[in-house]
Amino acid sequence: MKKEAANVADRSVDVVIVGGAAMGSSAAFHLRRELDFGGSVLVIERDPSYARSSTALSASSIRLQFSTPENIRLSHYGIAFLRAMKDRFGPEADPKFHEGGYLIMAGAGGDRTLAANVETQRREGADTQFIRAEELAARFSWINPDGLSAAAFGPNREGWYDPNTLLGTLRREARSGGAEYLTGEVVGIEANRTRIEGVRLASGERIACGAMVNAAGPNAGRVAGLAGVELPVEPRKRTVFVVHCRDAPSGLPLCADPSGVWIRPEGTFHISGWSPPEAEDKAADPNDFEPDYSEFETYIWPSLAHRIPAFEATRMVRAWVGHYDYNTLDQNGIIGRHPAIENLYFVNGFSGHGLQQSPAAGRAVAELIAFGQFRSLDLGRMGYERIAENRPLREDNVI
Ligand SMILES: Cc1cc2nc3c(=O)[nH]c(=O)nc-3n(C[C@H](O)[C@H](O)[C@H](O)COP(=O)(O)OP(=O)(O)OC[C@H]3O[C@@H](n4cnc5c(N)ncnc54)[C@H](O)[C@@H]3O)c2cc1C
DSSP states (O other): OOHHHHHTSSEEEEEEEEOOSHHHHHHHHIIIIISOOOSOEEEEESOTTOTTOHHHHSOOEEOSOOSSHHHHHHHHHHHHHHHHHHHHHOGGGOOOOBOOOEEEEEETTOHHHHHHHHHHHHHTTOOOEEEEHHHHHHHOTTOOOTTEEEEEEEOSSOEEOOHHHHHHHHHHHHHHTTOEEEEOOEEEEEEOSSOEEEEEETTSOEEEEEEEEEOOGGGHHHHHHHTTOOOOEEEEEEEEEEEEOTTOOTTOOEEEOTTSEEEEEETTEEEEEEOOOGGGOOOOOTTOOOOOTHHIIIIIHHHHHHHSGGGGSOEEEEEEEEEEEEETTTSSOEEEEOSSSTTEEEEEOOTTOOTTTHHHHHHHHHHHHHHSSOSSSOOGGGSTHHHHTTOOOOOSOOO
Protein backbone atom coordinates (compact mmCIF):
# COMPACT_ATOMS: atom_id res chain seq x y z
CA MET A 1 0.00 0.00 0.00
CA LYS A 2 1.26 3.51 -0.77
CA LYS A 3 1.87 5.99 2.05
CA GLU A 4 -1.26 8.07 1.35
CA ALA A 5 -3.40 4.91 1.42
CA ALA A 6 -2.08 4.00 4.88
CA ASN A 7 -3.10 7.42 6.10
CA VAL A 8 -6.71 6.81 5.19
CA ALA A 9 -6.92 3.41 6.93
CA ASP A 10 -9.78 3.14 9.42
CA ARG A 11 -7.30 2.34 12.16
CA SER A 12 -3.69 1.47 12.69
CA VAL A 13 -2.13 -1.18 14.93
CA ASP A 14 1.37 -2.49 15.56
CA VAL A 15 0.64 -6.16 14.90
CA VAL A 16 -2.23 -7.73 12.97
CA ILE A 17 -2.67 -11.48 13.42
CA VAL A 18 -4.83 -13.11 10.74
CA GLY A 19 -6.59 -16.09 12.38
CA GLY A 20 -7.36 -16.35 16.07
CA ALA A 21 -7.31 -20.08 16.79
CA ALA A 22 -4.41 -21.89 18.48
CA MET A 23 -1.53 -20.33 16.53
CA GLY A 24 -2.89 -16.80 16.39
CA SER A 25 -3.97 -16.79 20.02
CA SER A 26 -0.66 -18.27 21.16
CA ALA A 27 1.27 -15.56 19.29
CA ALA A 28 -0.99 -12.88 20.84
CA PHE A 29 -0.69 -14.43 24.30
CA HIS A 30 3.09 -14.62 24.14
CA LEU A 31 3.44 -11.10 22.79
CA ARG A 32 1.24 -9.46 25.36
CA ARG A 33 1.47 -11.68 28.44
CA GLU A 34 4.86 -13.32 28.29
CA LEU A 35 7.22 -10.98 26.47
CA ASP A 36 6.01 -7.57 27.62
CA PHE A 37 5.60 -6.43 24.04
CA GLY A 38 4.32 -2.90 24.40
CA GLY A 39 2.76 -2.55 20.94
CA SER A 40 -0.91 -3.01 20.08
CA VAL A 41 -1.97 -6.48 18.92
CA LEU A 42 -5.15 -7.06 16.91
CA VAL A 43 -6.27 -10.63 16.19
CA ILE A 44 -8.68 -10.82 13.25
CA GLU A 45 -10.84 -13.96 13.23
CA ARG A 46 -13.58 -14.61 10.71
CA ASP A 47 -15.41 -17.19 12.84
CA PRO A 48 -15.20 -16.73 16.61
CA SER A 49 -17.14 -20.00 17.10
CA TYR A 50 -14.06 -21.77 15.65
CA ALA A 51 -16.46 -24.49 14.47
CA ARG A 52 -14.42 -25.24 11.34
CA SER A 53 -10.96 -24.48 12.65
CA SER A 54 -8.38 -27.28 12.69
CA THR A 55 -7.85 -26.51 16.34
CA ALA A 56 -11.41 -27.43 17.33
CA LEU A 57 -11.55 -30.45 15.00
CA SER A 58 -8.17 -31.86 15.96
CA ALA A 59 -7.38 -35.20 17.60
CA SER A 60 -5.49 -33.00 20.10
CA SER A 61 -2.66 -35.35 20.92
CA ILE A 62 0.96 -34.55 21.74
CA ARG A 63 4.12 -36.56 21.40
CA LEU A 64 7.89 -36.39 21.50
CA GLN A 65 8.19 -39.02 18.79
CA PHE A 66 9.44 -36.98 15.85
CA SER A 67 12.52 -37.35 13.69
CA THR A 68 13.31 -33.62 13.51
CA PRO A 69 14.95 -32.25 16.69
CA GLU A 70 13.11 -28.94 16.32
CA ASN A 71 9.75 -30.74 16.41
CA ILE A 72 10.76 -32.56 19.59
CA ARG A 73 11.82 -29.28 21.21
CA LEU A 74 8.58 -27.59 20.19
CA SER A 75 6.61 -30.41 21.79
CA HIS A 76 8.68 -30.28 24.99
CA TYR A 77 7.44 -26.73 25.52
CA GLY A 78 3.88 -27.77 24.61
CA ILE A 79 3.99 -30.53 27.22
CA ALA A 80 5.35 -28.22 29.92
CA PHE A 81 2.67 -25.69 28.99
CA LEU A 82 -0.17 -28.23 29.21
CA ARG A 83 1.11 -29.59 32.51
CA ALA A 84 1.27 -26.11 34.05
CA MET A 85 -1.99 -24.63 32.75
CA LYS A 86 -4.19 -25.39 35.75
CA ASP A 87 -1.69 -23.99 38.26
CA ARG A 88 -0.95 -20.93 36.17
CA PHE A 89 -4.39 -19.98 34.94
CA GLY A 90 -6.86 -21.57 37.37
CA PRO A 91 -9.06 -24.68 37.55
CA GLU A 92 -11.11 -23.76 34.46
CA ALA A 93 -7.84 -23.93 32.48
CA ASP A 94 -7.29 -27.62 33.22
CA PRO A 95 -6.78 -29.18 29.76
CA LYS A 96 -7.28 -32.69 31.18
CA PHE A 97 -3.92 -33.77 29.82
CA HIS A 98 -3.89 -37.56 29.90
CA GLU A 99 -0.37 -38.91 29.43
CA GLY A 100 -1.45 -42.18 27.85
CA GLY A 101 1.61 -42.51 25.58
CA TYR A 102 2.10 -43.19 21.87
CA LEU A 103 2.92 -46.51 20.26
CA ILE A 104 4.32 -45.93 16.78
CA MET A 105 4.71 -49.12 14.78
CA ALA A 106 7.03 -49.84 11.85
CA GLY A 107 6.32 -52.32 9.06
CA ALA A 108 8.83 -54.59 7.35
CA GLY A 109 12.13 -52.78 6.85
CA GLY A 110 11.02 -49.76 8.89
CA ASP A 111 12.85 -50.73 12.07
CA ARG A 112 16.14 -49.01 11.19
CA THR A 113 14.51 -45.64 10.63
CA LEU A 114 12.44 -46.10 13.76
CA ALA A 115 15.55 -46.96 15.80
CA ALA A 116 17.35 -43.86 14.48
CA ASN A 117 14.34 -41.71 15.37
CA VAL A 118 14.21 -43.14 18.88
CA GLU A 119 17.89 -42.28 19.31
CA THR A 120 17.22 -38.70 18.21
CA GLN A 121 14.30 -38.48 20.64
CA ARG A 122 16.33 -39.83 23.55
CA ARG A 123 19.15 -37.39 22.79
CA GLU A 124 16.49 -34.66 22.98
CA GLY A 125 15.38 -35.75 26.45
CA ALA A 126 12.53 -38.16 25.62
CA ASP A 127 12.18 -41.58 27.27
CA THR A 128 11.04 -43.34 24.09
CA GLN A 129 11.59 -47.10 24.16
CA PHE A 130 12.46 -49.15 21.07
CA ILE A 131 10.67 -52.51 21.09
CA ARG A 132 11.44 -55.32 18.64
CA ALA A 133 8.47 -57.10 17.03
CA GLU A 134 9.15 -60.32 18.93
CA GLU A 135 8.97 -58.48 22.27
CA LEU A 136 5.76 -56.62 21.46
CA ALA A 137 3.19 -59.20 22.51
CA ALA A 138 4.87 -59.56 25.90
CA ARG A 139 4.63 -55.79 26.45
CA PHE A 140 1.14 -55.31 24.98
CA SER A 141 -0.93 -58.47 25.19
CA TRP A 142 -3.65 -57.02 22.94
CA ILE A 143 -1.43 -56.51 19.90
CA ASN A 144 -1.01 -58.68 16.83
CA PRO A 145 2.60 -58.10 15.72
CA ASP A 146 2.12 -59.66 12.24
CA GLY A 147 3.90 -57.59 9.61
CA LEU A 148 5.67 -55.36 12.14
CA SER A 149 9.43 -55.08 12.46
CA ALA A 150 9.40 -52.94 15.62
CA ALA A 151 7.55 -50.27 17.56
CA ALA A 152 8.45 -47.24 19.65
CA PHE A 153 6.64 -46.39 22.88
CA GLY A 154 6.69 -43.11 24.76
CA PRO A 155 5.87 -44.01 28.36
CA ASN A 156 5.43 -40.43 29.56
CA ARG A 157 4.93 -36.86 28.34
CA GLU A 158 2.82 -38.04 25.43
CA GLY A 159 -0.95 -38.21 25.30
CA TRP A 160 -4.06 -36.13 24.66
CA TYR A 161 -5.97 -33.18 26.08
CA ASP A 162 -8.93 -30.91 25.44
CA PRO A 163 -8.24 -28.57 22.50
CA ASN A 164 -11.00 -26.12 23.41
CA THR A 165 -9.52 -25.52 26.86
CA LEU A 166 -6.12 -24.86 25.31
CA LEU A 167 -7.59 -22.44 22.77
CA GLY A 168 -9.96 -20.79 25.27
CA THR A 169 -7.15 -20.23 27.76
CA LEU A 170 -4.71 -18.81 25.22
CA ARG A 171 -7.42 -16.49 23.92
CA ARG A 172 -8.58 -15.35 27.34
CA GLU A 173 -5.06 -14.74 28.57
CA ALA A 174 -4.13 -12.89 25.37
CA ARG A 175 -7.11 -10.59 25.86
CA SER A 176 -6.39 -10.03 29.51
CA GLY A 177 -2.89 -9.03 28.45
CA GLY A 178 -4.33 -6.39 26.14
CA ALA A 179 -4.65 -8.12 22.78
CA GLU A 180 -7.85 -7.22 20.96
CA TYR A 181 -9.97 -9.67 18.95
CA LEU A 182 -11.99 -8.45 15.98
CA THR A 183 -14.53 -10.53 14.09
CA GLY A 184 -13.88 -10.13 10.38
CA GLU A 185 -12.44 -11.80 7.32
CA VAL A 186 -9.24 -10.54 5.76
CA VAL A 187 -9.92 -10.36 2.01
CA GLY A 188 -7.10 -8.09 0.92
CA ILE A 189 -3.52 -7.34 1.92
CA GLU A 190 -1.83 -4.14 0.90
CA ALA A 191 1.81 -4.95 0.30
CA ASN A 192 4.79 -3.74 -1.65
CA ARG A 193 8.06 -5.62 -2.25
CA THR A 194 9.40 -5.02 1.23
CA ARG A 195 6.45 -4.34 3.54
CA ILE A 196 2.88 -5.17 4.43
CA GLU A 197 1.13 -1.85 4.89
CA GLY A 198 -2.27 -3.06 5.98
CA VAL A 199 -5.17 -5.45 5.54
CA ARG A 200 -8.67 -5.05 4.15
CA LEU A 201 -11.68 -6.81 5.66
CA ALA A 202 -14.81 -8.13 3.96
CA SER A 203 -16.71 -5.38 5.80
CA GLY A 204 -14.69 -2.82 3.85
CA GLU A 205 -12.67 -1.76 6.89
CA ARG A 206 -8.97 -1.08 6.32
CA ILE A 207 -6.41 -1.55 9.02
CA ALA A 208 -2.83 -0.34 8.71
CA CYS A 209 -0.23 -2.43 10.53
CA GLY A 210 3.39 -2.44 11.55
CA ALA A 211 3.59 -6.23 11.15
CA MET A 212 1.32 -9.04 10.01
CA VAL A 213 1.25 -12.66 11.19
CA ASN A 214 -0.33 -15.28 8.96
CA ALA A 215 -2.07 -17.69 11.38
CA ALA A 216 -4.83 -18.74 9.02
CA GLY A 217 -4.42 -22.53 9.38
CA PRO A 218 -5.49 -24.47 6.27
CA ASN A 219 -6.39 -21.13 4.64
CA ALA A 220 -2.83 -19.82 5.06
CA GLY A 221 -1.87 -20.40 1.42
CA ARG A 222 -4.76 -18.24 0.27
CA VAL A 223 -4.03 -15.52 2.80
CA ALA A 224 -0.37 -15.42 1.70
CA GLY A 225 -1.61 -15.21 -1.90
CA LEU A 226 -3.45 -11.99 -1.02
CA ALA A 227 -0.01 -10.46 -0.45
CA GLY A 228 1.34 -11.96 -3.68
CA VAL A 229 3.36 -14.51 -1.70
CA GLU A 230 3.48 -18.19 -2.53
CA LEU A 231 3.00 -20.47 0.47
CA PRO A 232 2.54 -24.22 -0.18
CA VAL A 233 -0.14 -24.74 2.46
CA GLU A 234 -3.55 -26.13 1.57
CA PRO A 235 -6.46 -27.88 3.29
CA ARG A 236 -6.38 -31.68 3.31
CA LYS A 237 -9.48 -33.49 4.46
CA ARG A 238 -9.30 -35.91 7.40
CA THR A 239 -12.26 -37.82 8.80
CA VAL A 240 -12.15 -38.78 12.48
CA PHE A 241 -14.38 -41.71 13.55
CA VAL A 242 -15.74 -42.19 17.04
CA VAL A 243 -15.93 -45.93 17.67
CA HIS A 244 -17.34 -48.14 20.36
CA CYS A 245 -15.78 -51.51 21.16
CA ARG A 246 -17.20 -53.42 24.11
CA ASP A 247 -14.08 -55.52 24.63
CA ALA A 248 -11.50 -52.83 23.95
CA PRO A 249 -8.31 -53.30 25.95
CA SER A 250 -8.14 -50.73 28.72
CA GLY A 251 -5.39 -48.14 28.86
CA LEU A 252 -4.59 -48.16 25.16
CA PRO A 253 -1.91 -45.63 24.14
CA LEU A 254 -2.35 -43.72 20.89
CA CYS A 255 -1.48 -46.46 18.40
CA ALA A 256 -0.21 -45.52 14.94
CA ASP A 257 -0.10 -48.45 12.51
CA PRO A 258 2.09 -48.57 9.36
CA SER A 259 -1.16 -48.69 7.34
CA GLY A 260 -1.73 -45.02 8.25
CA VAL A 261 -4.52 -45.88 10.70
CA TRP A 262 -4.36 -44.50 14.25
CA ILE A 263 -6.58 -44.96 17.29
CA ARG A 264 -6.71 -43.65 20.84
CA PRO A 265 -9.14 -43.70 23.78
CA GLU A 266 -11.62 -40.82 24.11
CA GLY A 267 -13.78 -41.07 27.23
CA THR A 268 -15.80 -44.29 27.04
CA PHE A 269 -15.16 -44.49 23.27
CA HIS A 270 -12.12 -44.45 21.01
CA ILE A 271 -11.35 -42.13 18.11
CA SER A 272 -9.64 -43.32 14.98
CA GLY A 273 -8.51 -41.92 11.65
CA TRP A 274 -6.45 -42.58 8.57
CA SER A 275 -4.09 -40.61 6.37
CA PRO A 276 -3.99 -41.62 2.72
CA PRO A 277 -0.68 -42.29 0.93
CA GLU A 278 0.88 -39.01 -0.21
CA ALA A 279 0.20 -39.69 -3.91
CA GLU A 280 -3.55 -40.08 -3.27
CA ASP A 281 -3.90 -37.16 -0.88
CA LYS A 282 -5.38 -34.15 -2.68
CA ALA A 283 -6.24 -30.57 -1.73
CA ALA A 284 -9.70 -30.40 -0.17
CA ASP A 285 -12.55 -28.06 -0.93
CA PRO A 286 -12.33 -25.71 2.08
CA ASN A 287 -16.09 -26.02 2.56
CA ASP A 288 -16.21 -29.83 2.45
CA PHE A 289 -16.89 -31.11 5.96
CA GLU A 290 -18.83 -34.20 4.94
CA PRO A 291 -17.31 -37.37 6.50
CA ASP A 292 -15.95 -39.99 4.10
CA TYR A 293 -17.79 -42.88 5.75
CA SER A 294 -16.38 -45.38 3.25
CA GLU A 295 -12.91 -44.90 4.79
CA PHE A 296 -14.08 -46.69 7.89
CA GLU A 297 -15.11 -49.88 6.08
CA THR A 298 -12.32 -49.82 3.53
CA TYR A 299 -9.27 -48.88 5.57
CA ILE A 300 -9.86 -48.32 9.24
CA TRP A 301 -11.90 -51.25 10.46
CA PRO A 302 -9.81 -53.92 8.63
CA SER A 303 -6.58 -52.42 9.91
CA LEU A 304 -7.86 -52.12 13.50
CA ALA A 305 -9.25 -55.64 13.51
CA HIS A 306 -5.92 -56.96 12.24
CA ARG A 307 -3.66 -55.07 14.62
CA ILE A 308 -5.81 -55.14 17.76
CA PRO A 309 -8.10 -58.17 17.31
CA ALA A 310 -10.45 -56.95 20.09
CA PHE A 311 -11.56 -54.28 17.61
CA GLU A 312 -12.97 -56.91 15.24
CA ALA A 313 -16.33 -56.18 16.92
CA THR A 314 -16.51 -52.41 16.65
CA ARG A 315 -19.41 -50.02 16.08
CA MET A 316 -18.86 -46.66 14.45
CA VAL A 317 -20.80 -44.10 16.50
CA ARG A 318 -20.26 -40.89 14.55
CA ALA A 319 -17.63 -39.04 12.55
CA TRP A 320 -16.37 -35.52 11.95
CA VAL A 321 -14.13 -33.87 9.38
CA GLY A 322 -11.28 -31.45 9.92
CA HIS A 323 -8.72 -30.03 7.52
CA TYR A 324 -4.99 -30.44 7.97
CA ASP A 325 -3.00 -27.23 7.39
CA TYR A 326 -0.92 -29.28 4.95
CA ASN A 327 2.51 -28.08 3.82
CA THR A 328 2.98 -29.75 0.42
CA LEU A 329 6.76 -29.22 0.44
CA ASP A 330 7.69 -31.20 3.53
CA GLN A 331 4.76 -31.48 5.97
CA ASN A 332 6.56 -29.45 8.59
CA GLY A 333 5.68 -26.13 10.19
CA ILE A 334 6.85 -22.86 8.65
CA ILE A 335 7.85 -20.46 11.40
CA GLY A 336 9.61 -17.25 10.52
CA ARG A 337 9.74 -14.00 8.63
CA HIS A 338 9.54 -13.48 4.89
CA PRO A 339 13.08 -12.85 3.60
CA ALA A 340 12.08 -9.77 1.57
CA ILE A 341 8.79 -8.56 3.06
CA GLU A 342 10.35 -7.78 6.39
CA ASN A 343 7.19 -7.39 8.50
CA LEU A 344 5.37 -10.52 7.28
CA TYR A 345 5.53 -13.49 9.66
CA PHE A 346 4.43 -17.11 9.14
CA VAL A 347 3.23 -19.70 11.62
CA ASN A 348 1.77 -22.18 9.17
CA GLY A 349 1.77 -25.58 7.54
CA PHE A 350 1.97 -27.89 10.57
CA SER A 351 0.27 -30.73 8.71
CA GLY A 352 -1.40 -32.61 11.52
CA HIS A 353 0.96 -31.84 14.38
CA GLY A 354 0.29 -28.16 14.92
CA LEU A 355 -1.91 -28.06 17.95
CA GLN A 356 0.74 -29.54 20.23
CA GLN A 357 3.27 -27.09 18.79
CA SER A 358 1.04 -24.04 19.10
CA PRO A 359 2.38 -22.87 22.48
CA ALA A 360 6.00 -22.98 21.26
CA ALA A 361 5.34 -21.84 17.69
CA GLY A 362 3.33 -18.84 18.93
CA ARG A 363 6.13 -18.01 21.35
CA ALA A 364 8.71 -18.27 18.56
CA VAL A 365 6.91 -15.88 16.23
CA ALA A 366 6.27 -13.51 19.14
CA GLU A 367 10.02 -13.49 19.88
CA LEU A 368 10.79 -12.67 16.27
CA ILE A 369 8.42 -9.71 16.39
CA ALA A 370 9.44 -8.46 19.83
CA PHE A 371 13.21 -9.04 19.63
CA GLY A 372 13.97 -9.52 15.93
CA GLN A 373 15.29 -13.03 16.65
CA PHE A 374 14.42 -16.37 18.22
CA ARG A 375 15.35 -16.46 21.90
CA SER A 376 14.09 -19.75 23.35
CA LEU A 377 14.61 -22.21 20.50
CA ASP A 378 16.69 -21.89 17.37
CA LEU A 379 14.10 -22.55 14.68
CA GLY A 380 16.15 -21.14 11.81
CA ARG A 381 15.71 -24.34 9.77
CA MET A 382 11.93 -24.00 9.93
CA GLY A 383 11.80 -20.59 8.26
CA TYR A 384 10.30 -19.53 4.94
CA GLU A 385 13.74 -19.57 3.27
CA ARG A 386 13.56 -23.34 2.81
CA ILE A 387 10.27 -22.87 0.98
CA ALA A 388 11.67 -20.21 -1.32
CA GLU A 389 14.75 -22.36 -2.01
CA ASN A 390 12.79 -25.63 -2.33
CA ARG A 391 14.82 -27.32 0.43
CA PRO A 392 12.49 -29.72 2.26
CA LEU A 393 12.99 -30.33 5.99
CA ARG A 394 11.60 -33.86 6.09
CA GLU A 395 9.81 -35.24 9.13
CA ASP A 396 9.55 -39.07 9.12
CA ASN A 397 6.81 -39.26 11.73
CA VAL A 398 3.81 -37.56 10.15
CA ILE A 399 0.54 -39.15 11.23
C1 LIG B 1 -8.49 -34.31 12.05
C2 LIG B 1 -7.29 -33.58 12.58
C3 LIG B 1 -6.53 -34.17 13.57
C4 LIG B 1 -5.44 -33.48 14.08
N1 LIG B 1 -4.75 -34.05 15.11
C5 LIG B 1 -3.74 -33.37 15.69
C6 LIG B 1 -3.09 -33.90 16.82
O1 LIG B 1 -3.42 -34.97 17.30
N2 LIG B 1 -2.09 -33.18 17.37
C7 LIG B 1 -1.70 -31.98 16.86
O2 LIG B 1 -0.77 -31.38 17.38
N3 LIG B 1 -2.29 -31.43 15.78
C8 LIG B 1 -3.31 -32.10 15.19
N4 LIG B 1 -3.94 -31.58 14.10
C9 LIG B 1 -3.42 -30.34 13.49
C10 LIG B 1 -3.81 -29.13 14.28
O3 LIG B 1 -5.18 -29.19 14.60
C11 LIG B 1 -3.47 -27.88 13.49
O4 LIG B 1 -2.14 -27.94 13.02
C12 LIG B 1 -3.60 -26.63 14.35
O5 LIG B 1 -4.83 -26.62 15.05
C13 LIG B 1 -3.47 -25.39 13.49
O6 LIG B 1 -3.86 -24.27 14.24
P1 LIG B 1 -4.08 -22.89 13.50
O7 LIG B 1 -4.47 -21.91 14.53
O8 LIG B 1 -2.91 -22.59 12.65
O9 LIG B 1 -5.27 -23.20 12.46
P2 LIG B 1 -6.84 -23.23 12.69
O10 LIG B 1 -7.19 -23.87 13.96
O11 LIG B 1 -7.48 -23.78 11.47
O12 LIG B 1 -7.19 -21.71 12.80
C14 LIG B 1 -7.08 -20.81 11.72
C15 LIG B 1 -8.08 -19.71 11.97
O13 LIG B 1 -7.89 -18.71 10.99
C16 LIG B 1 -9.15 -18.20 10.63
N5 LIG B 1 -9.02 -17.61 9.31
C17 LIG B 1 -8.62 -18.23 8.16
N6 LIG B 1 -8.60 -17.34 7.15
C18 LIG B 1 -8.95 -16.14 7.67
C19 LIG B 1 -9.13 -14.86 7.10
N7 LIG B 1 -8.90 -14.64 5.80
N8 LIG B 1 -9.53 -13.85 7.90
C20 LIG B 1 -9.75 -14.06 9.24
N9 LIG B 1 -9.63 -15.28 9.82
C21 LIG B 1 -9.24 -16.30 9.04
C22 LIG B 1 -10.06 -19.43 10.66
O14 LIG B 1 -11.43 -19.06 10.80
C23 LIG B 1 -9.51 -20.21 11.84
O15 LIG B 1 -10.21 -19.96 13.04
C24 LIG B 1 -5.07 -32.21 13.57
C25 LIG B 1 -5.84 -31.63 12.57
C26 LIG B 1 -6.94 -32.29 12.09
C27 LIG B 1 -7.78 -31.63 11.04
